[in-house]
Amino acid sequence: MPVQNFEQIFQGKIDNEVKIEPKDWMPDAYRRTNIRQISQHAHSEVVGMLPEGNWITRAPSLKRKAILLAKVQDEAGHGLYLYSACETLGVSREETMNDLHSGKAKYSSIFNYPTLTWADIGAIGWLVDGAAIMNQVMLTRTSYGPYARAMVRICKEESFHQRQGFESLLVLSRGTEEQKAMCQDAINRWWWPALMMFGPKDSESTNSDQSMKWKIKRKSNDELRQNFVDMIAEQIKTLGMKLPDDKLKWNDERRHYDFGEINWDEFWQVVKGNGPCNKQRLDARKKAWEEGEWVREAAAAYARKKASPNPSKGGALEAA
Amino acid sequence: MNYIRKFYYGDIPEDKGGAEISDSKNPPSGGRGADWPLWEVFIRSKQGLDHKHAGSLHAADAQMAIENARDVYTRRMEGESIWVVESKYITASNPEEAGELYDPAKDKIYRHPSFYNLPDEVNLM
């Protein structure tokens, strides 16, 4: 069959909401777009463990410590599901990781901001996970089967993340003056970066058109961002806090909240690597991977030794 | 750009960049160097149900694969029994042959009980 026909069959499946599975024929660009997006998503989960992990040893109560540990552990699980989805497209985890460590692959810029106080943990749960969920719910219907299945699993687990974040801020918002100030300060610092998570404006986004046609993405950046603003602008009333945007106002005609302009210079600077923590985050991931190498090697060597049919070799150490 | 290399879900042949076949260069277990092989995980959510594909993960050996599966896929009481199999041992049907494999079943409607109309009094059969 000529490629032309393959492409027609492929687009036909997409149009009819039939999922694309790993061994189905797919255009190379579809494969690469998925690899790029899924691996970015996986890296975001794994790098995202770091800012929150920063507070695990300092969590203010044993209950909060357990919740935070379970949450950060979930992020590791989500990273793992996504790396697995990526492997169905023919890239090994190691290759994907190497792209992260070499700086070739990107991850969500939000994780290049520092977690300065305990309230940041609540703000991340509420705002960052809240923004992520908007994307993720959409992605449960993405056209590539393994990606969609990973997202279903992730979404099931993720809803606890946003709830615990909000609840943690709620406690602060009802606490002492110092706690309230801590809460407001965290919201001030995380609000705009959270809005940036949806990516460039539709008019500027280079990947969106084709991704929509292939149903990798099903809603535009601006649509998702608007949904998020509408949701948070309501929820913050319960906290009795303010979003740091003078232009935020309900627009009765549009039936949406209007909001101010994002600082796109800052966005591109952070993407380029000039965020407050870009280097620190990447260094931490590289360090974990490099220092883990002898561990992975030893376990693999031991497994080979045990699987070896030649018992006379047993006990002999392999040179690293 | 060396993106397309291994296809773990089965039968894309090696000459099309599919999974490597086990031989002396590719030992059956343990992977090579620091690379742990990929495993597919099947979980029985409760006694009486089938094991169902849950996802995949990396592990150095079968024992570790079971333990990793326990830690990764049953953190929320999702399972009570786990199977693991190294992904490269799974052979899958080829989607390009889907027509000849599955279409012939379509006109055998007489295999389904609803094909048979029975009088009401015996309709619980």
Place this chain on the structure above:
Amino acid sequence: METTYSNNKFSKVPPQDGFRVAYILHLADNSLILGQRNAEWCGHGPVLEQDIAITNISLDLIGQARSFYQYAAQLINQHSPSPGGGRGEASEDSLAYLRTEREFKNCLLAEQPNGDWAQTMLRQFLYSTYQYYLYRFLQTNSDTTIAGIAEKSLKEVSYHLRWSSEWVIRLGDGTEESHKRMLRAVDELWSYTGELFIPAPYEKELSIDTAFLKDDWAKKVNTVFDEAALTVPSNVFMQEGGKTGTHTEHLGYILSDLQYLQRAYPGCDW
């Protein structure tokens, strides 16, 4: 005799219960401090699957600590409505967050640094082996709350023991490098194992003579070390003091992190 167990914060607790409270705090502190140490790995493990595994163990241990602290708090509150120096009733958090270095009763082994993966695995294995035999023994304790917590935790600990044994074997008998690292870990940690079997005053008072656990412990350690191509060291001078509040310098730093928010913002809810 050390008197940290009858610290003035709990001065209204009568002596017999004082020993019991001290012992429960000892069990709680062990689990909390080791859980806190393991938690330091979260996000930094050698491979995602093992990052998740060690965090699970950390969560188990923190869960055990909470059960024990809650029970200790309950006993303390029975005797004294305001044991926290005017800060209200004792609670799992007041006990974990507002006691000082000299009041913590965990074994020295639990507070030793993570080092590399080899050291963390060995620490877990040495401790889980101890905890396994201890909880098996405590399951039949006349104090039914302690017995209950021990019984529930034993399932978790059995898994920790199995998991950490496998790692000790894998690394001991893996590559040259991993073997070398295991040797260094043994060297680093062995002198903290003696204390496990020297009963503290509160253990003696409660007839929990941990010395008798030593044979079972040594047997298990020997078996695993054998398979891991490691040798059990002999004639090592054993450090002690953790159980009665004389710790290594590491504990102070652990508590600085652990207790920071509660100390900086006293009396807040979180």
